[in-house]
Amino acid sequence: MRLSRYFLPVLKETPAEAQIVSHRLMLRAGMIKQSSAGIYSWLPLGFKVLKNIEKIVHEEQIRAGHIPMLMPTLQPADLWRESGRYDAYGPEMLRIRDRQDRDLLFGPTNEEMITDIFRAHVSSYKDLPLTLYHIQWKFRDEIRPRFGVMRGREFLMKDGYNFDLTKEDALHAYNRHLVSYLRTYERMGLQAIPMRADSGPIGGDDTHEFLVLAETGESEVFYDAQITDLKFGEREIDYDNVDQCQAVLEEFTSRYARTDETHDTAEFDKIPEDRRRVARGIEVGQIFYFGTKYSDAMGATVQGPDGAKVAVHMGSHGIGVSRLMGAIIEASHDDNGIIWPEGVTPFHVGIVNLRQGDAETDKACEGLYNALTAHGLEPLYDDREERAGAKFATMDLIGLPWRITVGPRGVKNGVVELTSRRTGESVEMTPADAVKRVAEIYAPHHAHVAAMVEPMAQRSFHTWL
Template structure:
């Protein structure tokens, strides 16, 4: 993409309403624009990253054997009355009436809706296990929306739902989700720690939140520092293997890590003092097992091997897709702007032409641009007739991991400058060598498109 043809409304000044880093940089980098309190338009750069994150989530869910679908954003209140949650959910639910005076609501979550889908089409244990998911806009009418996309009213979320014959099968689905989430977050350059949490309005005795440590986190967390040494890495997991998934769960949850809602001071004090940590955390996902809570109240049962009807065991599993964008910025930035991990960067490399209009510089930049396109890599070419300082500031603000700087002086020596946004280190090399190095870097990261 040529920057002269792109819509990137960057701001030099920080808007007064932005209180945390991610909100400030998302506004300044032209990624979002507030429409009303807690509701945002996603401008091209922000939308591009949102899609990168969404596609990683899709890939890892499908790898785990989960089936994508799509449900409506508007639900009938009747389903929620069946489950008993319509009056219990609270003021966060946006309740509305249609023109026929029927009670409706804007989806905050979809346990009732997916249970209705299931009970309408599945009636035998032979169709189990079954896990379906969607990535869909949700709405919760927060009393005090703040912090940009971190605590908005409208948000983009992956919510998945498993249906199993037994508790043991459902807990395997729980463990399978935990494994897939660990892989998902690491592909985004995040370390998200699974922590024992409270079931809240969704319910359930088994639940873990995934939190990214950050000073601006809304939750206070208590943990054994040993959990921060754990990485999922490139290990291959057979998602059908109960033993492998259980092993990963034990590895990542055997160390103490809890939110303030479930913190146990006595257990925490059993950890060696030098490993006890308290911090703030940003929730980016949560998994639940809640047994037959919804299947019993909504009559979602199947005929078992013994010929008798039995309520299915269920769980729900969410990832905050739009919230993740803010969490990544909170975890990866400096005083110049965002620093995107390679896995989610909107463009793989930036090209800065120091002398737009110079025949040799223009030709070299065009050649680089075409070389990256041929490799399936997206370059953002700053071809504006702007000062070099302004071009560098824009690149630093929007946070592309790599920048290639092209100027007449370097070209006379047959070189361009390749700069790492994370370290600030630069290296001069021939243009074709710069292309090869960028290609090698992304060969180690699965390239995710729009």
């Protein structure tokens, strides 16, 4: 993308309404615009990151064997009357009435709706296990929205629901989700720690919240310092293997890590003093096992091998997709702006032309742009008629992890400069080497591209009838 043709309304000054750093930076980097309290438009740059986060969530869900679908934002109130939550949920639920005077609600979550779908179409244990999920906009009418997209009223969330014949099977689904979530967050450059949590209005016995440590976090958290040394990393796992998933769960939850809701001072004090940590965290996901709470209330049963009808065991699992963008920025920024992890960056690399209009630098930039694009990468080329300082400031603000600087001096000597946003380190090299280096950096994330065949991608698809 050429910046001169893009829509990137960056702000030099910080809008008055933003208090925390992620909110300020998202506004300044032209990623979002507030529409009303807790409701935002996603401008092109923000939209791109949102889609990247969403893509990672999808890929990891599918890898774990979960099945994507899409349910509506508006739900009939009757479903919620069945579960008893229409009255229980309180004013946080946005209630709507249509022209026929039917009660609707803007869904804050989808347990009822998915259970309704399940009971309509599944009646045999042979169709289990089943885990369905979707990524859809939710609405919770928060009393006081704040912190930008971290605590909005409208938010994008992945919510998934598992249906299993037995409690044991459902607990495996729980473990499987925990493992897939660890992978998901690590791909976004985040360390999210599973912590024992409170089940809230969803209900249930087992639940863990995933928290990203950050000073601006809403929850106070208590944990054993050893837990931050744990990495899921590149290990292979068979999501169908009960023992493997169980082992990962034990590895990641055996050390003390709790939110203030479930904090147990006596247990905490058993940790050696130098390993006790009290910090703040941003909740970016939660997994629940709640047994037959909804299947009982709504009659979601299957026939077992013995012919008897049994209520299915369920769990639900959420990832705050839009909130993650705020969490990532909270965890990865400096005084100059955002520092995107490679996994979610809106553009892979920025190209800064220091002397726009100079034939040689223009040509070098075009060459870089084309070569990077040919590698399947998306560069952002700052081709505006701006001075160097303004271009650097914009690049730093929007946080692209890599920048190639092209100036007349370097071009004369056949070199450009590759700079890491994170470390600030710059290395001079030939344009060809710079392209090669950037391609290498992203290669692990693009290994699939070379092998992929996309039929008719570049042309219209004809049918002959």
